[in-house]
Amino acid sequence: MPLAFDNGQVHGDERRYMAAAIEAHDLRRVFGDNEAVAGVDLAVKSGEIYGFLGPNGAGKSTMVKMLCTLLSPTSGRASVGGYDVATQAGDIRLRIGVALQDSSIDGKQSGREMLHLQGELYGLSKPDIAQRMDDVIGLVDIGAAIDDRVESYSGGMKRRLDLAMALIHKPQILFLDEPTTGLDPASRTAVWNEVRKLNSEEGMTIFLTTQYLEEADELADRVGIIAGGKLEVEGTPVALKQAIGKDLIVAEVDGDIAAASHQLRGIVGVDDLDVRKNELTVSTANGAAVIADVAVALKSSGATVRSLTLRTPTLDDVFLQVTGAHLAESHAVAADESANAEQKGATR
Ligand SMILES: Nc1ncnc2c1ncn2[C@@H]1O[C@H](COP(=O)(O)OP(=O)(O)OP(=O)(O)O)[C@@H](O)[C@H]1O
Ligand SMILES: [Mg+2]
Structure with a gap:
């Protein structure tokens, strides 16, 4: 050009x-x-x-x-x-x-x-x-x-x-x-x-x-x-989301998160698992095929499932993939940094 x-x-x-x-x-x-x-x-x-x-x-x-x-x-x-x-x-x-x-x-x-x-x-x-x-x-x-x-x-x-x-x-x-x-x-x-x-x-x-x-x-x-x-x-936006190439299954659970994570990692077809507080996000090539196994695995881990959602990627997932943080978490980090900077400014 x-x-x-x-x-x-x-x-x-x-x-x-x-x-x-x-x-x-x-x-x-x-x-x-x-x-x-x-x-x-x-x-x-x-x-x-x-x-x-x-x-x-x-x-x-x-x-x-x-x-x-x-x-x-x-x-x-x-x-x-x-x-x-x-x-x-x-x-x-x-x-x-x-x-x-x-x-x-x-x-x-x-x-x-x-x-x-x-x-x-x-x-x-x-x-x-x-x-x-x-x-x-x-x-x-x-x-x-x-x-x-x-x-x-x-x-x-x-x-x-x-x-x-x-x-x-x-x-x-x-x-x-x-x-x-x-x-x-x-x-x-x-x-x-x-x-x-x-x-x-x-x-x-x-x-x-x-x-x-x-x-x-x-x-x-x-x-x-x-x-x-x-x-x-x-x-x-469509291409960015498609480039992730995965479906996401998000489970909100109460109970033993470590045991639940261990069970999910053992499922065939689970490519990746992201754990944040009581939210477990499974990445998989075929969400429809895996979601039943996820539900069974969570039940057998003893965890209480509060919600279980199958969704396609959002731009936040794209952001997470390229920066390693959710957009909202980056806000929190930036806000902390500016609060620290203000405090430093005040003590100077
Ligand atoms: N006039 C300035 N003097 C010194 N630092 C500045 C100035 N303007 C911006 N910065 C710094 O440059 C960086 C980028 O700031 P900028 O305002 O461009 O971000 P932003 O993406 O617009 O953020 P926000 O979403 O909060 O508006 C920040 O670290 C900010 O503190
Ligand atoms: Mg700005």
């Missing part, structure tokens, strides 16, 4: 169309001795929804900020819309919309006033602003609250106004950094629907970060799993 950077033969718009919507080559960002993004390569096609999935502190926001030209890379290269983040930031900013994770909309202005101001900042004409405001207000469905002060908005409404502001200039490429973290299920579903609509009706390329595997699974054409600043694995 021709790269945006080394294709010296082509210029202007022609060059832009040849390039992927977003490309990164060995992109790195270091903070002190912490490599937040540690050499990421990726290419997002035009019109694609790309899900960047990873736990707290994985480097998602750092990646987004570099791609949006808000933070300089320490090394490596990236292009957005065919323009280089290091040398063509102005061209990129005109073509992208950004809803950052930590943007805090607040104050006495109404949503409508904030949208208007955003349109002016992008240099849109008055009639264009009026038209675009109608479009985006309709799209993100804020309703009559658009004329209320934003300080009165719920978290979900602020997120949706943030999204509307990112869309006012009709960007080609939209960056959403954890658009649904902290939202209730209804608001989350509303954001998902908006993202799908923007992609299918406007053909917008969307780069979305998330800590939620269901979100990546539901929305993304392709998912990249990031942990510790590194892109560990990438593919369509």
